[in-house]
Amino acid sequence: MGIAKPTINLKLKVWRQKDNNSKGGFKEYDAKNVSQDASFLEMLDSVNEELINKNEEPILFDHDCREGICGSCGFMINGNAHGPQKSTTVCQLHMRAFKDGETLVLEPWRASAFPILKDLVVDRSSFDRIIKSGGYISVNTGNARDANNILIPKPDADEAMASATCIGCGACVASCKNASAALFTSAKIQHMALLPQGKVERAQRALDMTAQMDAEGFGACSTTGACSAACPKDISLINIATMNRELLKATIAKPEEHVGGGDG
Amino acid sequence: MLDFLKSTVGRKYIMGISGLVWMGFVLTHMAGNMLILVSPDLYNAYGHAIVSNKLVLYGAESVLVLALIVHVTTAISLTIENRKAKGTRYAVNPNGDKGPTLASQTMGLQGSLVLAFIITHLATFKYGKEYETVVNGVPMRDLHRLVVELFQQPGYVLWYVVALIVLMFHLSHGAHSIFQSFGFLERKMVKGVRKFAWAYAIIVAAGFLSQPLYVYLLKGN
Numbered sequence: 001m002g003i004a005k006p007t008i009n010l011k012l013k014v015w016r017q018k019d020n021n022s023k024g025g026f027k028e029y030d031a032k033n034v035s036q037d038a039s040f041l042e043m044l045d046s047v048n049e050e051l052i053n054k055n056e057e058p059i060l061f062d063h064d065c066r067e068g069i070c071g072s073c074g075f076m077i078n079g080n081a082h083g084p085q086k087s088t089t090v091c092q093l094h095m096r097a098f099k100d101g102e103t104l105v106l107e108p109w110r111a112s113a114f115p116i117l118k119d120l121v122v123d124r125s126s127f128d129r130i131i132k133s134g135g136y137i138s139v140n141t142g143n144a145r146d147a148n149n150i151l152i153p154k155p156d157a158d159e160a161m162a163s164a165t166c167i168g169c170g171a172c173v174a175s176c177k178n179a180s181a182a183l184f185t186s187a188k189i190q191h192m193a194l195l196p197q198g199k200v201e202r203a204q205r206a207l208d209m210t211a212q213m214d215a216e217g218f219g220a221c222s223t224t225g226a227c228s229a230a231c232p233k234d235i236s237l238i239n240i241a242t243m244n245r246e247l248l249k250a251t252i253a254k255p256e257e258h259v260g261g262g263d264g
Numbered sequence: 265m266l267d268f269l270k271s272t273v274g275r276k277y278i279m280g281i282s283g284l285v286w287m288g289f290v291l292t293h294m295a296g297n298m299l300i301l302v303s304p305d306l307y308n309a310y311g312h313a314i315v316s317n318k319l320v321l322y323g324a325e326s327v328l329v330l331a332l333i334v335h336v337t338t339a340i341s342l343t344i345e346n347r348k349a350k351g352t353r354y355a356v357n358p359n360g361d362k363g364p365t366l367a368s369q370t371m372g373l374q375g376s377l378v379l380a381f382i383i384t385h386l387a388t389f390k391y392g393k394e395y396e397t398v399v400n401g402v403p404m405r406d407l408h409r410l411v412v413e414l415f416q417q418p419g420y421v422l423w424y425v426v427a428l429i430v431l432m433f434h435l436s437h438g439a440h441s442i443f444q445s446f447g448f449l450e451r452k453m454v455k456g457v458r459k460f461a462w463a464y465a466i467i468v469a470a471g472f473l474s475q476p477l478y479v480y481l482l483k484g485n
Binding site: 013026076079085182221244246247248251 | 368
């Protein structure tokens with residue numbers, strides 16, 4: 001048995017909204033005897049259990065793996081995407097980050113391109129459409145090849161991997177005052193532009209993905225850095241500089257339209 | 265290319281290029297005006313040399329006016345779209361480790377103040393009182409006398425100090441963002457660029473500030 005941490009009591013002000021067409025508002029709840037070893041979502045689970053016992057509608061929030069790798073969870077805690085702790089998804093945020101008696105305001109991601117579905121759950125399919133517009137390699141690469149068959153310089157591999165860690169949770173959009181999707185889109189452009197397989201379509205990809213990003217109604221980047229600060233995967237602002245450069249180069253070079261798919 | 269210029273990324277390039285024109289201008293304007301610390305005659309002669317060369321004067325003025333119009337209109341169009349993209353604002357503002365810098369959050373407000381400053385500044389100097397003087401036998405406008413007269417007023421000096429500090433923050437974010445918007449930034453440059461942006465902003469603001477303060481503190485009575 002380890003040393004049990006004292007439990008804490010919290011006041012929650014949670015955004016409740018029936019559906020996209022309804023008007024939402026804050027409702028207060030007490031979270032009593034919360035173990036500081038519990039994760040934030042576990043704390044909400046127990047609040048929800050009480051609500052269900054009282055025949056009230058539980059607070060809806062998105063989640064899946066609860067290991068900080070799937071990108072499903074996320075909402076605002078006191079104005080911070082995924083809560084106050086850096087490099088953390090809300091499922092990996094633990095109650096030891098909070099003090100007894102604190103009031104926590106929980107709000108869904110706010111962005112016109114992320115319509116609220118219910119309570120803290122938003123529709124992030126705009127991200128899926130950005131990926132669909134070019135965030136892939138349209139060549140059938142066949143079986144996995146020998147690891148050393150295609151040589152990639154270590155710095156490029158590292159940079160591509162750093163960008164590829166983006167889990168698409170939407171915290172960047174949520175924390176941006178302009179609801180800009182520049183960090184997400186740029187990470188997806190960057191991680192492929194650096195690798196040999198992705199280089200073939202890099203120009204067309206930059207054109208298509210940024211066009212889709214604008215079409216979805218995300219705002220422009222003001223270089224405030226709020227996105228990167230909120231990002232649970234520490235995606236760097238450098239990605240956005242790369243995206244801007246890729247787009248300018250692609251605009252000047254005017255790539256030929258690629259026809260997707262090979263003969264496999 | 266038109267699609268590019270209409271895109272959110274493209275319009276940041278436009279903001280950067282038009283901002284860069286003014287960044288160059290404020291730096292040279294500050295450096296030239298430092299002559300006020302040297303001598304009244306030299307200061308007046310410098311001003312006279314600029315207005316005498318009509319080609320340079322009108323050329324520079326039209327580029328600056330064009331850049332200003334482009335900068336302001338693009339900023340307005342982006343701001344309107346950004347507000348629309350955000351929709352509802354949060355009940356609580358971000359804080360702590362995840363809070364962004366104030367300079368980057370208030371560029372529009374700073375810009376509006378700087379614009380108000382540019383207008384009053386042009387009205388009081390360029391289109392202000394015309395005193396005459398003669399330097400080395402050449403009759404010219406005595407700008408130095410006007411400058412000294414205006415900067416004897418504490419209220420006027422205070423407005424300059426406030427406006428220049430705002431300009432400093434505006435320039436610090438702008439000078440940094442240009443590298444980002446233009447896509448020049450690379451990982452190893454990040455710290456250097458931030459230092460450069462602040463050094464540039466501080467040099468411009470401190471240089472300009474030294475002028476009214478010099479007049480107010482040392483030329484008074």
